[in-house]
Amino acid sequence: MMHDEVVSRLRHVLTEGEIPPGARIPERELCASFAISRTPLREALKVLAAEGLVVLLPNRGSRAAKLTRKDVKELFEVCEALEAAAGELACPRISDAQLREIAELQANMVEHYRAQDLLSYYRCNRLIHEAIVRAADNAVLAGFYESIAARIRRARFITPMSPEHWALAIQEHEGILNALQRRDAGGLAHILRNHLRRKREEVVRAGFAEGE
Amino acid sequence: MMHDEVVSRLRHVLTEGEIPPGARIPERELCASFAISRTPLREALKVLAAEGLVVLLPNRGSRAAKLTRKDVKELFEVCEALEAAAGELACPRISDAQLREIAELQANMVEHYRAQDLLSYYRCNRLIHEAIVRAADNAVLAGFYESIAARIRRARFITPMSPEHWALAIQEHEGILNALQRRDAGGLAHILRNHLRRKREEVVRAGFAEGE
DNA sequence: TGGAACCATTTTGAATGCAAAAATGATCCG
DNA sequence: CGGATCATTTTTGCATTCAAAATGGTTCCA
Structure with missing residues (x-):
């Protein structure tokens, strides 16, 4: 699967899909659902973190960003x-x-x-x-x-x-x-x-x- | 090394450093110079690609973006x-x-x-x-x-x-x-x-x- | 019984390994 | 001698593995 496609799909899940703001992002499940390994998923997470849609908590996973x-x-x-x-x-x-x-x-x-x-x-x-x-x-x-x-x-x-x-x-x-x-x-x-x-x-x- | 630090350092190399626009980004060398493996470097590359500083050519590596x-x-x-x-x-x-x-x-x-x-x-x-x-x-x-x-x-x-x-x-x-x-x-x-x-x-x- | 401490399990972050694709270059033929 | 073809090497993208950190649960003691 193309890199950009993983980013789009993940973005879609976060903006219109089932993961509400503040929720933990289930790396494992998403890997399974996208049928990819953790490496490309994590790359997409970093991209979306740079965009502000995801917050990365060091050593404690990633969550969908909440808007203050x-x-x-x-x-x-x-x-x-x-x-x-x-x-x-x-x-x-x-x-x-x-x-x-x-x-x-x-x-x-x-x-x-x-x-x-x-x-x-x-x-x-x-x-x-x-x-x-x-x-x-x-x-x-x-x-x-x-x-x-x-x-x-x-x-x-x-x-x-x-x-x-x-x-x-x-x-x-x-x-x-x-x-x-x-x-x-x-x-x-x-x-x-x-x-x-x-x-x-x-x-x-x-x-x-x-x-x- | 912190993820954001890799991104900053790579950004610095691209904007003020030694890699001119259009040049191939030497993954190997950068890994060595940052003393990290390819995984975190590639994550940083994707982030900077999303920012527009890097262009990723599928299966053909990444280059510093040229401005048209x-x-x-x-x-x-x-x-x-x-x-x-x-x-x-x-x-x-x-x-x-x-x-x-x-x-x-x-x-x-x-x-x-x-x-x-x-x-x-x-x-x-x-x-x-x-x-x-x-x-x-x-x-x-x-x-x-x-x-x-x-x-x-x-x-x-x-x-x-x-x-x-x-x-x-x-x-x-x-x-x-x-x-x-x-x-x-x-x-x-x-x-x-x-x-x-x-x-x-x-x-x-x-x-x-x-x-x- | 309540709480702290310890150990097992899970999860994370990064290195390594592996298969596929591209680049290189050596050989062969016209 | 020039160009095409094929084997070899390198590079890329992803899966897997591994160590370190966090989580959860159980036990032990006051």
């Missing part, structure tokens, strides 16, 4: 800067096809909102933000964004969304698409910042912290 | 966003002691400029930028910044600096310190962006690219 309140704050702060930058870069670079793709995702997302289908809504939301980052055509930015997104995914999506916030988020997304279509880099960056700042407040207010 | 023109562009774009964010965050957070420290570094830097001591100038310059990032008090941001800085360090510091650019850079640094002292977040972000954009243009114009 400060972590959440820091991650959102950086995410804000990255998404704003992505928006600014995307405006002059985005293709018509990419714009259409985002407009379509947006329409789907509104549908899911109308149907109050939170999970599908989240999926579309995520795809839109990823599409904007992709349109910025900057692999370094995309890599950092993905790394941050992986770390806050649980916090983002576990936090319950109030009806008011949800409605507001939809409105903001209209603004995002609009700014993109007008290629208004400054405006887009501004909306994205506010959008994320609001989300962050919601997450923080929900008292979200996996442990201190 | 696009890499340089991308790294500077993200660096701009990160430094601007750091500046904005630092303004409300920076302590008087930290301000004094930066003012002192600035004075030293001007001294080195007067003496036309490029190496010492660079060292001060780097310490100032790192101090601003530190003042932002955001570990995630600091980590990303360090990772970017490591990757462009060679490009930055190998590019020769024209007398005009050098003079301008000094001026800009006056503005940076001034904005920090006035806690003018917006102004500081603006100056930092311009400062980096100029540097980037210089690096790109110098035709810098380690290979495509």
